[in-house]
Amino acid sequence: MTLAKIYWHQALLGYNIKKPMALPVDRNISSNGTRSGQGFSIELQFNSHIVEQLVKYAVRFNVTLYQVCLAIYYAFLFHLTGGQKDLIVGIVHANRYRPELQHIIGMFVNTLPMRLRVNPYDTFNELLCRVSSTMFEAQPHSNLPYQYIIEQVPMWQFHKGNLIQTMFTLDEVETIHVRLDAGVMIESCSLSSLKNTSVQIGIPKIAVAMFDMTLSLEHIVATNSLHAELISSSDLFDSITLVNMARRFQLIVEQLFSPISMTMMITEQLLCDLSLILPEEMTDDNQYIQFATMSETKSIARASYAQSRIWVNEQINSDTEAAISNRAYFYKLSEGSLSIERLRRALRLVVLKHSSLRTLFLFDSKVDCLMQRIIPYNDNGEELFTFVHSTFKDDKNLKNIMLNELHNPLNFDLFNGCVFRVHIIVQDSSNDDLLQIGDYLFFNFHPIAFDIPSFDIFYQVLCMAYECGTTSPCSGQHLRYIDYAATEQLMPMKQASTFWHEIMFDYDWDRHLNFPIDHKYKSLEQPTGFAYSTTVKLHDDLATTLSDYASAMKMSLLPLLLACYYLFLFKFTNGETDLCIGVHVSSRDRFELQNIIGTFINIVPLRFQINPIANFKHNLSQITKLFHQSEKYAYFPIQRILDTFSLSTATSIKVAFNFEINDMQSIHIDTAQLAHVSLPEVNDSFHDNQKVISRFDLSLTIKYNQRFNEFSCTFNASCDLFDLATVQALGERFQILCQQLFCSSFDHNNQPIYELSLLLPSERHIMQIMNNCHMIPNETDCIHQMFAQKATMHPSKLAVTLDEQCLTYGQLLTRVQQLAWHLINEKDVHPGDIVCQCVDRSIEMVVGIMGIVMSGAVYAPINPNDPFDRLELLVRQTRAKVVLTNCMSHAHVSRLNLSIANISEILTSHNVLSDAEMTKLSEVAVTPECISHIVFTSGSTGIPKAVQIRHRNFMGYMQAHVMRVDDIVLQLASSSFDVHLDEILGALVRGAHLVLLKIGGHLDFDYVTKTINQHKVTFVAPVPSWINALGKFLSENRFAHDRIRQVRLWYLGGEQLLSSTVRQFLPFVNEQCRILNSYGPAEITEAATFYEVRRDELSTITSQPIGRPMVGYRIYLLDEYRQPVIPGQQGEIVIGDLTSQVLIDIDDEQCYITGDLARLDVRSEELVFMGRRDFQVKLRGQRIELSEVEAVIIETSPNIVSCVVMKENFEEDNYLAAYVQVKDSNENDKILEKVMFACQCLLPSYMTPSKWFLVSELPLNANGKIDRKALREIAKMMDLPLDNVTSRRLSPLERKLEDIFVRAFHLKSSPDVKSSFGQLGGTSLGAMFAVNLIRQEIFEKMDINLLFVNPSVQNLAAALEPLISSVKSDEDNQEDDVDFCIRPCPSWLIETIGILILAWQWLWPIIFAIRLNSLFFQVIFVPLMHLLQYPMFMKLLGESYWQYQDRLYSWRYYRLWFLRRQWSLNTYWLSHLLGTPFYNAYLRLCGAYIGNGTYIYTYQIDAPWLLKIGDGTYIGNEVILSSLTYHDCTYALHETRIGSYCSIGARCVLHDRVDMHDHVLIEPLTTVTGRILGTHAKELLPCIMSCRQSFFQLVAIFTITSIHALILKLSWLAVHWLPLWLSLSVCWLVWSIIGAGISLVLLRFIVGHIQQNFSYSLNSWKFLSQVWLRHLVLSSFDPCLSTVFDEFNSFTPLILRWLGASIEPNDIKIAHFVPLLLVPPNLLVIGHGVTITSDVCFVPFDVTTNSQCIVSGQIQIGHRSFLGNNCVLRSGVCLPADVLVGCLTRVDLTANSMKEG
Secondary structure (H helix, E strand, O other): OHHHHHHHHHHHOOOOOOOOOOOOOOOOOOOOOOOOOEEEEEEEEEOHHHHHHHHHHHHHOOOOHHHHHHHHHHHHHHHHOOOOOEEEEEEEEOOOOOHHHOOOOOOOOEEEEEEEEOOOOOEHHHHHHHHHHHHHHHHHHOOOOHHHHHOOOOOHHHOOOOOOOEEEEEEEEOOOOOOOOHHHHHHHOOHHHHOOOOEEEOOOEEEEOOOOEEEEEEEEOOOOEEEEEEEEEOOOOOHHHHHHHHHHHHHHHHHHHOHHHHHHHHOOOEHHHOOOOOHHHOOOOOHHHHHHHHOOOOOEEEOOHHHHHHHHHHOOOOOOOOEOOOEEEEEEEEEOOEEHHHHHHHHHHHHHHOHHHHEEEEEEOOOOEEEEEEOOHHHHOOOOOEEEEEEOOOHHHHHHHHHHHHHOHHHOEHHHOEOEEEEEEEOOOOOOOEEOOOOEEEEEEOOOOOOOOHHHHHHHHHHHHHHHOOOOOOOOOOOOHHHHHHHHOOOOOHHHHHHHHHHOOOOOOOOOOOOOOOOOOOOOOOOOOEEEEEEEEOOHHHHHHHHHHHHHOOOOHHHHHHHHHHHHHHHHOOOOOEEEEEEEEEOOOOHHHOOOOOOOEEEEEEEEEOOOOOEHHHHHHHHHHHHHHHHOOOOOOHHHHHHHOOOOOOOOOOEEEEEEEOOOOOEEEOOEEEEEOOOHHHHHHHHOOOEEEOOOOEEEEEEEEOOOOEEEEEEEEEOOOOOHHHHHOHHHHHHHHHHHHHOOOOOOOOOEHHHOOOOOHHHHHHHHHHOOOOOOOOOOOOHHHHHHHHHHHOOOOEEEEEOOEEEEHHHHHHHHHHHHHHHHHOOOOOOOOEEEEOOOOOHHHHHHHHHHHHOOOEEEEOOOOOOHHHHHHHHHHHOOOEEEEOOOOHHHHOOOOOEEEEHHHHHHHOOOOOHHHHHHHHOOOOOOOOEEEEEEEOOOOOOOEEEEEEHHHHHHHHHOOOOOOOOEEEEOOOOOOOHHHHHHHHHHHHOOEEEEOOOOHHHOHHHHHHHHHHHOOOEEOOOHHHHHHHHHHHHHOHHHOOOOOOOOEEEEOOOOOEHHHHHHHHHHOOOOOEEEEEEOOHHHOOOOEEEEOOHHHOOOOOEOOOEEEOOOOEEEEEOOOOOEOOOOOEEEEEEEOOOOOOOEEEOOEEEEEEEEEEEEOOOOOOEEEEEEOOOEEEEOOEEEEHHHHHHHHHOOOOOEEEEEEEEEEEOOEEEEEEEEEEOOOOOHHHHHHHHHHHHHHHOOHHHOOOEEEEEOOOOEOOOOOEOHHHHHHHHHHHOOOOOOOOOOOOOHHHHHHHHHHHHHOOOOOOOOOOOEOOOOOOOHHHHHHHHHHHHHHOOOOOOHHHHHHOOEHHHHHHHHHHHHHHHHHHHHHHHHHOOHHHOOOOOHHHHHHHHHHHHHHHHHHHHHHHOOOOHHHHHHHHHHHHHHHHHHHHHHHOOOOOOOEEEOOOHHHHHHHHHHHHHHHOHHHHHHHOOOHHHHHHHHHOOOEEOOOOEEOOOEEOOHHHEEEOOOOEEOOOOEEOOEEEOOOEEEEOOEEEOOOOEEOOOOEEOOOOEEOOOOEEOOOOEEOOEEOOOOOOOOOOOOOOHHHHHHHHHHHHHHHHHHHHHHHHHHHHHOOOOHHHHHHHHHHHHHHHHHHHHHHHHHHHHOOOOOOEEEEOOOHHHHHHHHHHHHHHHHHHHHHHHHHOOOOOOHHHHHHHHOOEEOOOOOEEOOOHHHHOOOHHHEEEOOOOEEOOOOEEOOOEEOOOOEEEEOOOEEEOOOOEEOOOOEEOOOOEEOOOOEEOOOOEEOHHHHHHHHO
């Protein structure tokens, strides 16, 4: 039944089981609700005429009656559900599919879910054909039981509802059956009653309902009668609803098979033409217009839907520079003359007659709608319209007047009723009352009051008014526009509503079309409403051909041009087929509306699904049918359509189309003739430089001039999405499309429309230039022949080096020849045989590769690190003849049932070949056409795919390679990565020097950089993820900074290269170094394009391009139909290469389809990589088919239902995550263990998932496919910190390794010490970081292979313990022999000089300021100079921005020593800046990274350049941010990282490599080290100070410092006559006393109290005025207050009481006064006998992670309590009496329970 399962899986693929059929139910029940099984049934009897028509129709089209009735049922369900197209109907199948079952009595019936996608523009005949073909295709697979069928639906077992909601059955009965209730049926459906009715309906009765709805038919052959039974569930439907559904079914049968309808069938009646509307529901939508005419006239009413839409469009923005789309008509007087005054009177009569031209508009907020009011004549004085009379001097002046009249939005004022204006422009102003020849007349109407057909009405009335002085030949009441607007609100429009609901059913209104946009969609931002506009005129020959084609097809131009626009959008959106266009149509559908001036334009959403493989004529026919069908219901307002789908009016159609017929000719008014003036040039120049208002992403307006047969196409494209250059090309693209359709050999009848193209000639030229470097590669030499030539030319040149081992070219050639001869002579290897090599990185590997190639065999690499099962699979797949190994890998493959050769043994046992042997070896028949090697890539079928590369493939590739003969090439890639051949073979055929790394050495950055430096490597070809990790290593290890500067070329590839990766890596390479980003799959020999990174562009682009094709290659970007995409669109990369394998032909060239997506950047003309077409991924350069991994997982256990593997990213490290859906089982742990073991046995390490998630259900999206975005959310919820499963106590070494594992492998909890890092989700990149951390913190000589051999914490600790002990014993022995005096000692001289410089840099600004006479400059100059000198000295001393480790008292140590002391000298000034944006800016100036909305209240920072703080973080008072750690003889500097939205309490200590994640809350007085994990919280917006608040802070700081300066100046003036030593002392004392007094006054009368139990935002004015200002005052006056009030003064308690604190001043001792002042006095309660020692910290408020300051209540200290040094009391604490709080103790709210106890 495998084929049957495959069929039903494909048939049901994509069906959204979670979205039920939209039946018109009376009530809903939940998906897991219990159903009663009860229902109602009703019988229908078909008369003989209907049955006869049905049978004849079935015979005529060679189908069964069953299929005809099922097709009717599908059509019925389509309309009943309101247009649902994807329908499943359950049918019953006899299932006696074998002959031996035909004569057995038994139950063989099977239920089949027949899925059909209904096309509303099909005829019933076409629907029947699809039903017939669907049933025919399902017939061979109908034997699969229903239980197995539903299992093929994704997520079926977790869906509680039923896949089948409706059933259909039809029984053929040879004889008449007698029913028990026949009497009832005879009465309700007697044959006599069927004379005048096609279908007779019975009465409902109670029945059993197994499904939501069932239609059962019975055909009695003998009497040729047909009756049906319609059953519905009473859980969903009432009985009256069932009756109506039966009547609707009757209606659709009569429409299809009554005698009249059968005639219509011949005329191709569409399914969408059918209707289920009952007679009593079919009200005339237009009948209310007559009712409104007879009603009492009104002068105020709601605006029409069209007017409201236009008004809303203009309210999108209020920019007065944007142009509007008014109705302008410009005429030039060519004969006769006009009286201006007479014309004015005639216009007044016109406006009086047509009240829409004197209507004002205002928005009524009470009823929430736009209202219109007719302005009476008396309300507006003399004129009801704007009449302008002006003169012009020359053509330029005239053009400016035209532009102003055309596009100035200030010309109209809807609020005051200015919707119509007339502008007379004369050249001679001498005659004021006469319009003469050469003068101009301009009629200008606002579109809210005037549409295009209104002009003919306006012109006729104007002529009559001018000539006769009256506007109507007869009197009488006429219909006004306001009457129509009022009536429109009352029209039910039932038929129109049903039609548009069916057309737009299930349409995704929020979907953005796949335009090649220049700016990304911004969902959270309001569109600006501006659009760029461009106009193009179709060529004359194209216009003629277009008109002729429409005439030949007997159709109007509108649907033809609309079809062209659909095709244009299909190509412009890169193949979008479900398109909805808002088409402007006129709704003057009644005769009474033909003579009304007003706006009757509606926008209708025409949704059409293009068939790309169909021809143009087919799509045109379908679009024409859609358009003509929609014309019947064009009066239904777009607002009402949106209401039908419960959408807000803000929801807009993204694309619009408008077609206008412009027949403007000369007009005659009395004896004067006025010629129409066309202004295309004026408009074009305006559009090229100005913006217009448009609500659409893209709109097209085509104006057709019948007189001259001209088509003018205007595109308006949103400025939010497109640049002007992109918009200007739209018109030309449309013209190119039309030329292909109508002026070329394009076959309308046979050629599919996807072959059309929008490429401009300039873009084709760009593609040709990009691919013009095509060169046929040299095919005369093979790989080994070129290597032999190089070895012969330079036998003494170094060829291969591995640490201390090396071979020259001559030596290497000798060994290669020995191996090749052994393979030929001993292993009987012939040309074309496949030889696998299982050897890790070594010289033997190089000899093996070249030896296999020289023997004529095909080299196939297998990785010795892969599981044995995978090796066996690869060897079996390739049918290898021999497997080469060396001493290290021989045991791993010894179990293979194959000939095995040890390279090491071969090389040691063979001597130099004789001349005869050399001759035979040279005669091996190898040509460039022979296969040289095989590369394994991941296969989509679950089996690795072997890619064969020929000699000429590789040699042709090397001709375009950038590697040079003098390069020293580093071999990085493993044998499982195809790049290892590029490095090894490329270097040897070039004659370069190849440098190998030891096994696992590529993961040891210290070893790699040493090797690069030692061997002077010039060429390295890594993957970007490796470069990213290398950059991090170099930035953290200063000693390695200069090791890679001699590399001349970094040849990156295999992954997407981000600019951030290059920026991090760039400081460590020299300026002449080239960095290339290459691209190319293994199938085309490694690389096909490359791009040289430009350093000046790193800050402007996120991802580096992949450049242009290399020599010998062509690149095509094709859509899914293999057609070229336009620049900027995403297309699949197809590579043309004469040496690649043939998959498709493009321009008679052999091309390879990569499956990769890219786009051509319009500006740079470079290719930009965009991802994959499928789910294949690149992980650290390795190409992985995720389906291969999924296949291994699914086959592991029968409890696994499904699996999804995805590539994830966390902190710049990529890994695979597996989401495994399991059945309900309690053995998940065993399943996971089994799956992980299977992956380790069958998959290489890079394909084994690092993260595992067992889920009961995989989420689906709206299309029924797995929602991969939702899976990532599941991962965030499931990947939570777990408790450490280790119960035993860990050793100190294990605890340290545990912490390193958490940091290196990004774990969220302490790991199980017995689990390997691979089981914990670690990757090879994480292993690199782990080794580096172990070297820095535990064991300097740590080898990376030790980690791979001992991958768990427990095993690694056991392996490291003896090594560390051995090193310590050696150090102890050395210390016994070494005198202590050689240990690092401080330098007295350097420190003395440093102190003198510090004193000088601190004193000179003060001395200079004293000489200034201005107090203002004195206040500013001293702090500014002190603060700016710190970053200046940072620059002068240099290298302060790096992290490094060095010995104590070295030169770098004293640089840090000097900067730290300079920082401490500035702490007084810095205290004034705390908590302000100015402090953040200063830290940034000092090299720190500070996010937005961050508030820092500490200056205790030892290395600000190593500080990184995210957005919205709060750092409390006296927090220590330490980036410095000391060891025995060394010190180290490292980054301190604090995430976003963190809150760090007062007096916390952050040291020793702090890496704090987002949303972390640290309590006060907490020590933090290492990685701190945050909580999963929603993203917040940082609380950023406003400009006013920042200005307030600046004024406050300046005021405080000015007070100090003024006090000091006055004090000095009073005592300067004393001796200097005495005057300084007295001045300090006076300043302290006065400053303390001022500060207390400020605290009491300016700052005041704070509200209890309240929450403030950190950027609120209350926080600024009550909390921040208090902190500023105390920070500034702290020296004054401490001098006067510290050390247990008896009057300190009295001052606190004066300030407002609740305090008993008896026997209270306070050592340090200022900390108490930090608490608002009303929040402080102190009992008698309390002792408060020094440096006690009071925290009057707490700050949350969302930047809210929370005041929990008063701080109460009970009688006789004692507070120890440096303790912390938090907000709301209530200490009972007689409590002793120890030193360094934090007292929280939990202490309040002591009082209760």
